[in-house]
Amino acid sequence: xxxxxxxxxxxxxxxxxxxxxxxxxxxxxxxxxxxxxxxxxxxxxxxxxxxxxxxxxxxxxxxxxxxxxxxxxxxxxxxxxxxxxxxxxxxxxxxxxxxxxxxxxxxxxxxxxxxxxxxxxxxxxxxxxxxxxxxxxxxxxxxxxxxxxxxxxxxxxxxxxxxxxxxxxxxxxxxxxxxxxxxxxxxxxxxxxxxxxxxxxxxxxxxxxxxxxxxxxxxxxxxxxxxxxxxxxxxxxxxxxxxxxxxxxxxxxxxxxxxxxxxxxxxxxxxxxxxxxxxxxxxxxxxxxxxxxxxxxxxxxxxxxxxxxxxxxxxxxxxxxxxxxxxxxxxxxxxxxxxxxxxxxxxxxxxxxxxxxxxxxxxxxxxxxxxxxxxxxxxxxxxxxxxxxxxxxxxxxxxxxxxxxxxxxxxxxxxxxx
Ligand SMILES: Nc1ncnc2c1ncn2[C@@H]1O[C@H](COP(=O)(O)OP(=O)(O)OP(=O)(O)O)[C@@H](O)[C@H]1O
Ligand SMILES: [Mg+2]
Numbered sequence: 001x002x003x004x005x006x007x008x009x010x011x012x013x014x015x016x017x018x019x020x021x022x023x024x025x026x027x028x029x030x031x032x033x034x035x036x037x038x039x040x041x042x043x044x045x046x047x048x049x050x051x052x053x054x055x056x057x058x059x060x061x062x063x064x065x066x067x068x069x070x071x072x073x074x075x076x077x078x079x080x081x082x083x084x085x086x087x088x089x090x091x092x093x094x095x096x097x098x099x100x101x102x103x104x105x106x107x108x109x110x111x112x113x114x115x116x117x118x119x120x121x122x123x124x125x126x127x128x129x130x131x132x133x134x135x136x137x138x139x140x141x142x143x144x145x146x147x148x149x150x151x152x153x154x155x156x157x158x159x160x161x162x163x164x165x166x167x168x169x170x171x172x173x174x175x176x177x178x179x180x181x182x183x184x185x186x187x188x189x190x191x192x193x194x195x196x197x198x199x200x201x202x203x204x205x206x207x208x209x210x211x212x213x214x215x216x217x218x219x220x221x222x223x224x225x226x227x228x229x230x231x232x233x234x235x236x237x238x239x240x241x242x243x244x245x246x247x248x249x250x251x252x253x254x255x256x257x258x259x260x261x262x263x264x265x266x267x268x269x270x271x272x273x274x275x276x277x278x279x280x281x282x283x284x285x286x287x288x289x290x291x292x293x294x295x296x297x298x299x300x301x302x303x304x305x306x307x308x309x310x311x312x313x314x315x316x317x318x319x320x321x322x323x324x325x326x327x328x329x330x331x332x333x334x335x336x337x338x339x340x341x342x343x344x345x346x347x348x349x350x351x352x353x354x355x356x357x358x359x360x361x362x363x364x365x366x367x368x369x370x371x372x373x374x375x376x377x378x379x380x381x382x383x384x385x386x387x388x389x390x391x392x393x394x395x396x397x398x399x400x401x402x403x404x405x406x407x408x409x410x411x412x413x414x415x416x417x418x
Contacts, residue, residue, distance in 0.1 A: 024071035024107070025206060025238045026095060031068045031104035033090050033262075036061030043103045052261055064090035066262035067104075072206075077232060077239045079253030081246065081285075087262040088242045089210055095240070096129050096208065097121060109205075126155045130199035134211045136191045138183040138198075144170060145179040147194050151202040162201075169197035172234070173227065189220035196227070200235060209241040213248070225251055246285050250274070250294055258282050271299040291355050292321040300355055301337045301345030308346065314338045315347070321355050328352045 034042045037060050042048050047055060048063070056062055064087045072078045080088045093099035095106055097113060106113040108124070116124065130151065138147050145166050146153075152162035170179055173193040183191050192212055199207055209228075213221045225248060232239060243249050249256050250270045257267045258281075266278045274294045277283040298317035304310060312333030315324050324347065328335045334346035 023074065025074050025076075025109065026072040026240075027105075027107040027110075028071070028095065029069050029105040029107070031065055031091070031094055031106065032063070032102045033065040033087070033094055033099060034061050034063050034102045035090075039102045063262050065094060065101075068259075068262075068264045069104075070257055070264065070267055072238060072240060075232075075236050075238055076254045077241060077252050079249040079256045080240065080242045080259060081244065081249045081256055082259035082265075083244060085261075086259040088244070088259055090262075091259065092208055092210060092240055092242055096125060096131070126151065127202065128205045129208065130202050130204035130206075131208045131210065132192070132195045132199050132212045134214050136183070136188075136195045138191060138194055140183050143180050143182060144175060144186070144194050147183065148197045148201050150198060155202065165201055166197070169201045172200065172231070173197045187220070188216050189224060192216065192224055193227070196231065200231065200237075204237065206238045206240065209239065211242050211244070214243075214245075221248075228252060246289065250289065258285065270294050271296055275299055290322075292325070295321050295355055297321070297324055297335075297337045297347055298344065300351040301347050302351065304334060304343070304346045309333050310336060310343070310346075312336055312346075317344050321352060325352055325356075 032043045032048075034040075036056075039061055042055065042059065042061050042063065047059060047061075048066075050058065052063060066087075068091060070078075080091060082088050090099055094101040095108075095113070097106075097116075101114060104114075108128070113121075113124070139150065142150070145163065148169050149157075149162040149166035152165060157165075167179065170176060173196050175190060175193050175197065178186065178190065183194065186194065195212065213224045216224060228239070228241075229252065231237075239252075241249075241252055243252075250273075253270060255267060255269055256273050258265045258273065260281050266273060266282050268276075271294065273282060274286045274289050274291055277286050296317065297315055297319050300321060301317070310333075312331050312335050313327055314336045315327065315338070317337050317339050324335065328347055329349055329352065334348045336346055337344045
C-alpha cells in the first residue's frame with residue numbers, strides 16, 4: 001500500500017512491516033476448486049491438465065482455481081487481480097470456505113480451515129474474518145448503526161457494548177450523524193462506508209474485500225481507496241483485496257497475485273509486477289502504467305562503484321521514482337538510498353532515465369513510458385486485454401510463467417521478497 005511519509009505529495013511504499021515478518025496469517029497450499037459433477041475425479045488426473053474449455057466440454061466441470069499456493073503475512077494488503085472469470089472470487093471464498101475447496105490446504109494461523117467443523121467455522125467467520133462485498137450487502141430495513149452492529153449482535157454482544165463499538169466505527173469511517181439513516185438514504189460510497197464499518201466492528205484478524213468499489217463512480221472510488229489506506233494505517237489489519245483494476249491493485253497492494261484461468265500467473269510487489277512482468281498476460285496488464293509512479297528507489301538502485309563519492313543527498317528505499325527525479329537529476333553526486341542508517345545502494349541520472357525512457361520491461365522494442373500520463377488512464381490498463389491476445393501457459397511446464405517474479409532486472413536489496 002502506498003502511504004505518505006516525508007511530504008503529503010510523496011508516495012512511498014512501507015512494505016517493510018509486512019516483509020520483515022515470516023509468520024504467515026494465511027498459508028494456502030495447492031488449492032483447487034473445480035465446479036461441476038464429481039469434481040474430485042479431475043484433480044490429480046490427466047483431466048486436470050486440459051484447457052478450461054476442453055475440460056468443460058468433456059466433463060461439464062470448470063476449474064475455477066488451479067493449484068494455487070501463497071502466503072499472506074500479518075498486516076499485509078494482499079491483492080488478487082485478474083480478468084473477469086479468472087477465479088478471484090472463488091479463490092478468496094475458498095479461504096473462508098464460503099466455497100468448499102476441492103483439494104489443497106488453507107492454514108489460518110497454522111490451523112487447517114478445511115478440517116474445521118461447522119461450529120469452528122462459524123466461530124472463525126464471526127470472530128476472525130470479515131467480508132466487504134461489491135453490492136454492500138446491507139440490511140435495508142435496519143439503520144446504519146444496527147447494520148454496523150450486526151456482526152456483534154449475531155456474536156451475542158450486549159446491546160450497550162455493541163452500540164458503543166458501532167458508534168466508534170461509524171465515526172472511524174466518517175459517517176457520524178448518519179447513525180439513524182437507512183441504507184437507501186445514503187449514496188453508494190456512503191453505503192460502502194457502512195460496509196467497511198460493519199466489517200471493522202467485529203475486530204477481525206483478516207478482512208476480505210471482493211471488488212468493493214467496482215459499483216462506485218471513479219471519484220468516489222478514489223476516496224474509498226484512500227479510506228482503505230487510511231483505515232489500514234490506523235487499524236493495521238491483514239487485508240485480502242480482490243480487484244480487476246490494476247491502478248487499484250498498485251495503489252493498495254503490498255503484494256499482488258495475478259490470476260488467469262484459475263492459475264497463479266505472477267505474485268510479487270508492485271515493483272516486481274510492473275518492473276518484471278513474467279509473461280505477455282501480465283505485460284499487457286501493466287503496459288500503460290507510468291513506471292515512474294510505481295517503481296521505487298529500492299527497485300532501481302545499484303551498488304555504489306568504488307570510485308563514486310558517497311556524500312550526496314539521501315532518500316529512502318520506498319520512494320517512487322517520480323518523487324526523486326528532481327533530487328537525482330539536480331544532484332552532482334549519486335543519491336544514496338538509506339534505510340535505518342544503512343546504505344542500501346545509490347541512484348543516479350542513469351537509473352532514473354532508464355525508468356523514464358525505457359519501454360515496459362521485457363518488451364523487445366517499444367515506445368517510451370508515458371511518464372506524464374494521467375493516473376486515471378491507468379484504470380483501463382488490462383481492461384481491454386483479450387485472453388486470446390496473450391500467450392497461453394503450457395500446463396505441462398510448471399516453470400512457464402507461474403512462479404513469482406524472477407530476478408530479471410531486479411537490483412540489489414530487493415532479495416527479501418520471497
Ligand atoms: N457456482 C459456480 N458454479 C459453476 N461455475 C462457477 C461457479 N462460480 C464460479 N464459476 C466459474 O468459475 C470461474 C471463476 O469464476 P470467479 O467468479 O471466481 O471469477 P472472478 O475472477 O471473480 O470473475 P469476476 O471478475 O467476473 O468477478 C468462472 O469460469 C465461473 O464461470
Ligand atoms: Mg469475482
